[in-house]
Amino acid sequence: MLLMQVADTARQVADSLTNGINPPVVAQEELRFGDLLIKGxxxxxxxxxxxxxxxxxxxxRYFTIRKAAKNESNLMNQVRSSVMAGKLDSAIAICRNSDTPLGRMLQKGLLRIGRPIKDIEGAIENIGKLEVSKLEKNIxxxxxxxxxxxxxxxxxxxxxxxxxxxxxxxxxxxxxxxxxxxxxxxxxxxxxxxxxxxxxxxxxxxxxxxxxxxxxxxxxxxxxxxxxxxxxxx
The missing domain is CATH 1.20.58 (Methane Monooxygenase Hydroxylase; Chain G, domain 1)
Structure with a gap:
């Protein structure tokens, strides 16, 4: 009987030491992003x-502006060639078919040829402001x-x-x-x-x-x- 009590006491001491060295692991709840949003x-x-x-x-807006910003050197070369050859109708058709801000500006200027340069500049400037306003929409x-x-x-x-x-x-x-x-x-x-x-x-x-x-x-x-x-x- 005495031996059994001693054995039980030794077992309890051993368990206490084990728990002290290796404490039981408490499961922690994961903090999820969705839960954080809900708690907000x-x-x-x-x-x-x-x-x-x-x-x-x-x-x-990004894709719209990017489209408007594409290189129009080919358009300028075609317009220049047509104007130098005196083919204004061809130059106007090229600008109309381009369907770009620059094309609409040049088309407006070509339609004003024969008027003073100041009038042509003013017409191009007005169309330019309108095109920029379209690009800035909702920004x-x-x-x-x-x-x-x-x-x-x-x-x-x-x-x-x-x-x-x-x-x-x-x-x-x-x-x-x-x-x-x-x-x-x-x-x-x-x-x-x-x-x-x-x-x-x-x-x-x-x-x-x-x-x-x-x-x-x-x-x-x-x-x-x-x-x-x-x-x-x-």
């Missing part, structure tokens, strides 16, 4: 909508998204703080479990708002840079066209 609360809905809106406009919306997305994140932060104080007043408990939900909402919405704002801002700047390059190219080609019209009179 209702503010995540407008943030996701803003992100989708900015990306849709960006890709639509300001991306800039607006870049500005208001962080504000929505800040609204989520305020909502999270309110939730924290509401839960504390309701339970009269300052334990971490009581305030964790508000902290989740506070941090997730702030981070999401900043991320959406940064993405929209980068997209906005890229589109503006692309438009500026197109404007420079159109202005250069317009000057070359005016010089071409002035050559016979020199």
């Amino acid at each position: 609360g209702w503010v995540m809905i407008p943030l996701v909508i803003l992100l989708i809106l900015a990306l849709v406009i960006f890709f639509e 300001p919306i991306v800039g607006i998204v870049a500005g208001i997305a962080p504000m929505f994140g800040f609204i989520g932060t305020i909502a999270g703080v309110i939730k924290i104080f509401y839960d504390i007043s309701k339970t009269d408990n300052l334990a971490m479990g009581t305030i964790s939900a508000g902290l989740y909402q506070k941090m997730i919405t702030s981070a999401t708002g900043l991320i959406v704002g940064i993405i929209a801002y980068v997209c906005y700047q890229i589109l503006n840079i692309m438009v500026d390059k197109v404007i420079l190219k159109l202005e250069t080609d317009a000057i070359e066209f005016i010089d071409l019209l002035e050559e016979p009179s020199k």
Whole structure:
């Protein structure tokens, strides 16, 4: 009997030492991205909508501007050859068939041939402004998204703080479990708002840079066209 008690005591000591050296592993719940979005609360809905809106406009404008920015040296050469040969109708048809901003600008200038150069320049400039306005369509919306997305994140932060104080007043408990939900909402919405704002801002700047390059190219080609019209009179 005594030996059995000693054996039980030795076994308990051994188990205690084993548990002390190798404590039992507690399974930790994985933190999933979808769960984080859900914990962000209702503010995540407008943030996701803003992100989708900015990306849709960006890709639509990106391919449109890229198409307008393609090299039109062949068009200029064809127009130059037709004008030098006195074939204005052929030059106008070439511009009409090109269906590009530069083609429409040159077509307007060709239709004004016979008038003072200033009138031709004015007509080309007006068409150029109209074409640039078409290229810039909806780009300001991306800039607006870049500005208001962080504000929505800040609204989520305020909502999270309110939730924290509401839960504390309701339970009269300052334990971490009581305030964790508000902290989740506070941090997730702030981070999401900043991320959406940064993405929209980068997209906005890229589109503006692309438009500026197109404007420079159109202005250069317009000057070359005016010089071409002035050559016979020199």
